[in-house]
Amino acid sequence: MKIMVAIKRVVDYAVKIRVKSDKTGVETQNVKMSMNPFCEIALEEALRIKESGLASEVVAVTMGPAQSVDTLRTGLAMGADRGIHVESTGALYPLSVAKLLKALVEVEKPGLLILGKQVFLNASIREVGFVFLPVKLHCIVAWRLRILCGSVTFCHSRFPVKAIDDDCNQTGQMVAGLLGWPQGTFASKVVLDKENRVATVEREVDGGLETLSLDLPAVITLIESPNTLSNIRCNVQGVYDSYTILILLIFKIGTDKAECTDLRLNHPRYATLPNIMKAKSKVIKKFTPQELNVEIQSDLEVVQVTEPPKRKAGVMVSSVDELIDKLKNEAHII
Amino acid sequence: ASTLVLAEHEAGFIKAASVSAVVAANSVSKDNSISVLLAGSGPSLQEAAAHAASCHPSVSQVLVADSEKFTYPLAEPWAKLVHLVQQRGGYSHIIAPSGSFGKNILPRAAALLGVSPVTDVIEILESNLFIRPIYAGNALCTVRNTGVDPCMMTIRSISFPVPPTSANSKSNVSPISQVDLSTFSEDSVGKSRYVKQTSQNTERPDLGNARVVVTGGRGLKSAENFKMLEKLAEKLGAAVGATRAAVDQGFVPNDLQVGQTGKIVAPELYMAFGVSGAIQHLAGMRDSKVIVAVNKDADAPIFQVADYGLVGDLFEVIPELLEKLPEKK
Incomplete structure (x- = not known):
């Protein structure tokens, strides 16, 4: 099995965002850019799956301008x-990303496509036949559990959940629409029935809570468990500019580095250094969106980015x- | 301009957030013809259609898709329906409220129509110029849609409040027509099935729409102490909210969380007890009209957004409030 991992260059999670x-946007000049931390986790997970003998090859994918090659x-x-x-030099919006992903899956036919925040099991592993999309850590856990147990269950008791939507929250639904697969968004619990090829999804x-039954393959987007992230102020954003594709994740992890490591499941x-040297001779294949028959639509133009009004x-x-007096006689609220 | 509003209904009424989407549609342009699309089956759908027809004076027609496929608001048939209705109606805009209904359906429909939707619009400046919050509301982004029609968006309902009078105006009842479903494509419909829904306790007002919200943070210290807050909420006719810290500590279920990663609220009165005011929490309540903060730490960031701040021990303040606040009818 081949695993495809999408990684992306983003503003370093420790950087405080400044307008x-x-x-014209948020400051990216002289701002540390790094691999999206979720992408690192995804890649690490892919490498571990390969090392455990379940995959033969890990292919890293990125989208964006020439600098993305660094990542x-x-x-x-x-x-x-x-x-x-x-x-691609222009801004990539979820529609384009969804189309490019679909096209790359068709070219590479990976068994598993993991995106930093999104894991995507594609149709070529029909025996599994489900897709996890904008997810973060959980689907990676899920994937690991699936390997171990042959099925995945997200339990409220073990993984109480809470939505952390990115600002856009579109890519999963859009890929599902393009593929014509059913979708289960904001899922807090997923139970797979491999025999009947059905996923029961409990969604917020x-x-x-609503429970749906989906024929596989399906796109399932998960919401996050706070307990793995407890005490961590986690801030997930979707920002699309020429340097960022997919979903940019920014963590505000407090000040404690130890908390930061808790956040990561791996x-x-x-x-x-030897691996950095070796990496220089590894092959990077370049595609243009045209070669993938995807027309990049930049339908949305950022006119300006401003600070919100202060109270x-x-x-x-x-x-x-x-207090009661003020509420009564000044604010006239009680 | 012509706008299609995707509306959600329940028990014969269209939901308040969907009426907000009509209000938003109204600010797209002056001569906007607004069609409200409802889907479902049975008598409650027809009741909801009648409600939709008179819910706002600017609604010019109500489209009703009545079929068992739409008994539950599943994304797969709904996205197909939007596609079908758009092909016939050629709307310039498609708007849905950005709750779980809109966020589930609208991007899928957008992919079928080949357009990029705009999420969480808080202000419509021109027919193709919108403001949306990014970075947890720490920045506001003005975006222009330069793509082909339809321009699709989800709107944050609290930013488009429904004028109280319009809900009752019976003067303007718009026509209701049934959507012809004879050409409805069955692709990817039927691959998802509704099983059940479990609702939360509905005795208190819904957090999203409550006039008053009382919120507890880590300072409440225990689930037991949250009961005190619930009493206060009862007295004020308020909804109870919580911070992520309080949810993570297991004081209350996660559906009470207010903040960037929980519910976004904008009540007339927001009272925060033992809430430090993390930026993610502020993102969920900063649009409240009046904010009251009670915290024993005078340096807590919550005081920077509070209209009225009281430095004190909430375990003394809440009982005192309970005693001294005037009784609600």
Whole structure:
């Protein structure tokens, strides 16, 4: 089995986001860019799957401008066998990303496509026949569990869940639409029935939980478990500019480095010097969106990015009586 | 311009968030013709259609897709339906509220129509110019849609409040027509089936729509202490919210979480007890009209957004409030 891992170059998770003074976006000049931490986790997971003998090859994929190749080299130095770079200078929106992913899956026919935040089991492993998409850690856990146990169950008790949607939250639904597969979004629990090729998905909807039964293959997007991330302030964003594709994840991990490592279900390896040297001779195949028959639509143009309006300064009150008085007679709210 | 609003209905009424989507549609352009699309089956659908027809004076027609395929709001048939209705109607805009319904269906429908949707719009400046929050609301992004029609978006309903009068205006009842489903494509329909839904306790007002929200943070210290907050909520007719920290500690279930990763609320009064004010929490409540914060740490960031701050021990303040607050009817 071949595993394809999508990795991407993003603003380093430790960088505090600043709006540019000319309002054209957020500051990316002189800002540390790194591999998306979730992509590192995904790649590490892919490498471990390969090392356990379940996969024969790990292919790293990135999309974006020429600089993205740096990230690809990092991935190769970590141990990916070869790289694919879809070169695109413009902004990539979820629709284009979904189309490029679909096209690459058709070219490479991987058994498993893992995206930093998204894991994608494609149709060529029909015996499994399900897709995990915008997910983060959980589907990687799920994948690991599946290998171990042959099925995946997300239990509320073990993985109480909470939605962390990225700002866009579109790619999974869009890939499902393009493939004509059923979808289970915001899933908090997934039970697979391999025999009947059905997934039972419990998903969070406004005001409760909904249970769906989906024919496999399907696209299942998961929501995150807070317990693995407990005490970690995690901030997930979707930002699309010329340097970022898919979903940019930014962690605000407090100040404690130890907390940061808790967040990660595996510890991505460091690239050693010999491996960095070796990575230089590994093959990076370049595709253009045209070669993949995907027309990049840049339908959305960022006009400006501004700071949100500040709230006017409030007042401090000294007692409950004063508070009640203010609420009654000043704010007229009670 | 002509706009299709994807509406969600329940028990014979279209949901408040869907009416907000109509309000949003109204700000797309002056001469906008607004069609509301409802899907479902049975009498409650027809009741909801009647409600939709008079829910807002600017609705020009209500389209009803009545079929057992739509008994439950599944993404697969709904996306197909939107595709079908769009092909016939050629709308310039398609809008859905950005709750779990809209976020599930709209991107899928957009992929079928080959357009890029805009998520979580909070302001419509022009027919193709929108503002949406990015980075947990730490930045606002103005985006222009330069693509082909339809322009698809989900809107944050709290940013498009429904004027109280419009809900009752019976003067303008728009026509209701049934969607012809004879050419409805069955692809990928039937691959998903609804099993069941479990709803949360509905005695208190829904967190998303409550006029008053009282929220507890890590400072509440235990699930037991949250009961105190619930009493206060009862007294105020408020919904109870919680911070991620409180949810993570297991004080309350996660559906009460307010913040970037939970519910986004904008009540008239937001009272935060023992909430430090992490940026992700602020992202979920910063649009509240009046914010009250009670925390014993005078340096807690929550005080920077609070209209009224009280430095004190919440275990003293809450009982005092319970005693002194005027009784709600």
